[in-house]
Amino acid sequence: AAGEELGTCVAAQAALCKVAAGHRQLVLQLGGSADGPRLREERRGRSAEAALLAGLRQAASPEERRELERLWVLFLSALELFLQDLRQAHRLCRLFSLQGGGPALLRTGLGGRRGGGPEQPPAPPCLEEEMEQVRAVMVEMESTANIPLWTVEATQAAGPGDLGAAPTSQGPGPRAGPCCRVLGGGAGKRRSRGQVSWLLACLAYVS
């Protein structure tokens, strides 16, 4: 059961990563030639999804401490990146408002969107609320769990074909090694909005 919990934590982390990446690509196009109401709808959907992933939490059993700490840090990093993109989106949506006399969109060379967003967005909260929500989650995470950063080590080497520098040491436990690669397959299925146990679990354990 404990292993399962950990696995779901890992999966949630990967899911957030994926959603954040997709969201970022949409934000990238705001203000450019691919911008439009549909793009913005889709972006809203993605960000809502990510916010949801961030908001769910469940208790997990206190095991595999180092792994949980590592995941906690990674999750926080993902949230941070997501918040940054939200800020950008906020700024760009304000700058290039689609209604009325907003400035002309930049002709950036990008064409129309590929058809159909993958998810149905729920009732989308407005951008400021989203940012506040994510910020609040981050603050809560940072303030309640006291995890010093230097205890977390990368399990991956510097990258595929590491660049001459000494790779970082291998991860803490046997489970940690292939964890990232396993995620690719599992993440898609796990991304249901149901019971996704989440890394705030760490807090219950760590605090």
Place this chain on the structure above:
Amino acid sequence: MTVTRLDQGQRYRPRMAFLKKIEALMVEMQNPDTGIKMQTQRVMITNIPHAVAGNDILQWILQRLQITDEEALHLGDLFVKYGYIYPLQEPKNLTLKTDGSLYRFQTPYFWPTQSWPADDTDYAIYLAKKNIKRKGILEEYEKEHYNMLNKKINYKWDFVIMQAKEQYKAGKERKKADRYALDCQERAYWLVNRTPPGMLDVLEYGLDRATDPNENKKKTMDVYRREIMYYQQAIMKSRVKSSVSLGGLVKYSEQFLSNDPILSGCLPSNPWVTDDPEFWDLNAKLVDVPTRMRVERWAFNFSELIRDPKGRQNFQLFLKKEFSGENLSFWEACEDLKYGDQSKVKEKAEEIYKLFLAPGARRWINIDGTTMGITVKGLKHPHRYVLDAAQTHIYMLMKKDSYGRYLKSPIYKEMLAKAVVPQETVKKSSNFPFGRRQLRSSPSPVILRQQEEEAKAKEAATTVDITQLCRLTSPAPRLPVYAGPSSLPPASPGPTALPHSTACPSPISVALDSTAGTEREQEPGGAIPSPFPSTAGKVGAAAPPKPRAAALSLRRFLKRGCLNSPVFATLSLRCPAVPHGKVQPLGERERRLRQDAKAVSSFFQIKMDIALESRTYPVGSAEEEHKCHQVCKDSAKEVICPWESPAEEGRAG
């Protein structure tokens, strides 16, 4: 998560007003009628729209802004350099070419913002993505960055790799033309924000600022009030004519030229050149025999003397002779308070007060009443600079008064004569560069500091300034007036008692007996004939055995220093056994005494106005009697800091 740097108040990027202006122009360029005409870029088999020619950009700027060719070219070039437009055929060459070279507009996401800089994490993800796409494609400087980031944000490196993979996958889902454009955009962004070596980093702006330029401060009354205060203070700032300040600089340079090791060489030799650390040894902080140059430097001005530890040591010797050693000690204590461990500020301030400032303190310094008042008030909430006023006062006192005499004193002259002039040594021939050199390491700073503290403690313990005894009545603050005990032969205290103290052992006699042998230094040569010779005469009867408490009480009494002989004579000491509890109201006689005392102090023009009013200030002997009893009861009572027990002691000084 990102580790945020220590916030020292400087975290805002400066206002970059030009950004908004460029953005406005960029948007105008998009206008289908008045904007720039677009072309299609052909990359192999793909067609990517929205390319513009360099020349078209230039022409548009010229026409829109009505400026000269040169300016327009420069402006267009800046657009490219700041990353608003990026070149398509030579991506790394961020200049505007006024021919048919193609450019494209950067997406607003990648526009430079004033609010935040390009993020390290983002850069790491970008490099990782690039690496995933094709191994070994990173340039040298990119590889360096990559490795450095790997170390710097190692804790989130897994996230970086994960995110890079996800972004790469997300990109793959797009159609080819879009993917190409997106890649170009991102590459252009990072060329601007992480410039390759050799390229000018246009976004560099120096240090971060302390105020947020974007902050929209509502103009409330408070804001205006603060602005007014700020400008008033700015007006009050003293200004110096540049001719005066330059003259000062010239004078300084001329004076210090001979001391400059680079300009005038240093004896025996420059350690960096000859590998001979003798120069440093000879100029160690508290070396026994300093160099001549160093001692001569003390004569340049007071700050030179006081900033050199050896100079301070020598000066302290001189001050001790003049009985004002407490001034320098106080100054050093204040420095320690300012620059030392701030967690102990409260304790340190209290210590300093008890030792130097409290009425009757062991090493009381002479500062005027106003300063004392300010200081004591400030000590209620102690902080680093709470003793600044007093410290400045003492500094100026030393500078204006003692320093001059010091330079003429035998102590300084002796030091000057003793000072050594090292011989210049020839540079050791480095024929054998790989030879084993005798490199001895200098003493560890920890040990040095320990030694210093030991020396300080030793000095503090052995120093008791006798002048502290009779502050109030001394006409010249530094000379010991109370010649009573010092004129007594230390060996035999002699029977000393007041004429009419038979019932109780005279505390005075008691004290004189016991204190003759206590820690008071018998300062030779400093005593002047006591203005109250009758005092010495009066105290001279046989001394009955004395209880310790009484002795202490008298010592306290004497320290307070009221040795008015008439007061003395009329003193009627009560037995120590008399219980006290309340402060007795002033009786007739006491009132008279009090007035006498007032007369005395005003005669000597001692500015202790505040003190006189306060009951704790032992001007009148009556209070002193009470003090005696209080002390008798609780002989271990320390000097009380006024802010601690205001009810009991009343407001001191």
